[in-house]
Amino acid sequence: MTGDTAAGTFDGLRAIVTGGSSGIGAAIVRRLRADGARVAVFDVQPVEDSPHSYRVDVADDASVVAAVAEVGDSFGGIDILVNNAGIGAQGTVADNCDEEWHRVFDINVVGTVRVSRAALPWLRKSSAAAIVNTCSIASRAGLPNRALYGATKGALYSLTLQMAADHVREGIRVNGVSPGTAATPWVQRLLDTADDPAAERTALDARQPHGRLVEADEVADAVAYLASPRAASTVGTVIEVDGGMSGLRLRPQE
Template sequence: MSPTNPYEGLRILVTGGCSGIGRATSARFLELGAHVAVLDLSPTGAPEGATVHVVDLGDRAATGTAVDAAAESLGGLDVVVNNAGVSAVGDVTANDDEEWARVLSVNVTAMARVTAAALPHLRRSAHAAVVNMSSIAATAGLQERVLYSATKGAVQAMTFAMATDHVREGVRVNCVNPGTVATEFVDRMVQNFPDPVAERAALDARQPTGRMVTPQEVAESVVFLASPLNSSTTGTSLAVDGGMSGLRTRPVD
């Protein structure tokens, strides 16, 4: 770590790092002088300078192999950003057991798989940190998001439990709770509605700021939580939601 740049030389692993929040986060770490490895289903879209490892995070053995390969390519691991996730739309009647199992595996269990595989490497770091991607859906009831909300509530609870387990080992664990973020993820989600344009406008309108959060704004928060200068910040949930979790504004005419 440079005395003038705490990110210089840090070894960062980002899951889902080839699109959306993950790509913005990977790019920001690279701009700050860190070394970045990305785990994703496809290498398409990875920021220039990142090392990409193609893997299905639903497979525990393959995940462990990919994490070890990433650590080897970087010369170790200092930070893990558990960002990979999928959407789910509908009320409690909308998704069958197979879909519940699939979304829980990607959004929750994959974070456990990646972190468990990364811990032996993180324990050897002087600046070990894990940042999990939760959501406003963990703390606010969103319409037609029952399954997705269940996974993100689990991520927040898991973050606090993991932070407790590893605080004495010097491994910090925090999560970011974004509001709705303007990504390809949202573009795909709104296609499940009868009027995608109206649904996108509604997503903008429900933010007190009147617009969705940008991937770059979330990336800045991830970078903040990963900083070695924040060595006493652990077991926290950071809202990046345009005020959605706490503000109540009048409707716009």
């Protein structure tokens, strides 16, 4: 669903998007609002001039519980939760200390647990309840120097399926999206630190079969589908938005 064809899809629905101030999260917020949803944005660095923007650290349970309760009360309920907040990590298993492993897991995996746990009482009251988790191509494909990041996203992929099984009979659909390498500020920062940023960008483009980075708006389109009441029979699904990287095995170009 794109453009005017989706206008009004989320009329009357209330959503929370974590990590919603930039990149993929900001694109999801724009899309849901354009389609009629009332959206609260959770981020450690909220956009000051954005409506319903909350300073929330998903690693701090008190921060999460307070913000979810405030949104639920002010919106009169919560129908949709998009767990998009997360941080990156580089290196092999030898390159990060225990503290860094705990920190990244605490944000990328346990952060999703904290927000979902706080939102569940509100979602159980909704007739159109949906949770969408942002996973990653790194959850199912082995990428160099992504051991820690990939491990967290693999855990989130599995968590998505377990949550779907636990809550489907409560009327709460849980699904996920798995983006490929996307044109986001985090990826740009990685490119900026490369010895040859242009060559690194070319290599990232070529790694995905369609020959370019994924756009944040393309991921937002997939999230909008999964969160929409139109996807009422889509449960326990993780949509891959990766230009074919996870499933295609193309022959090298001559």
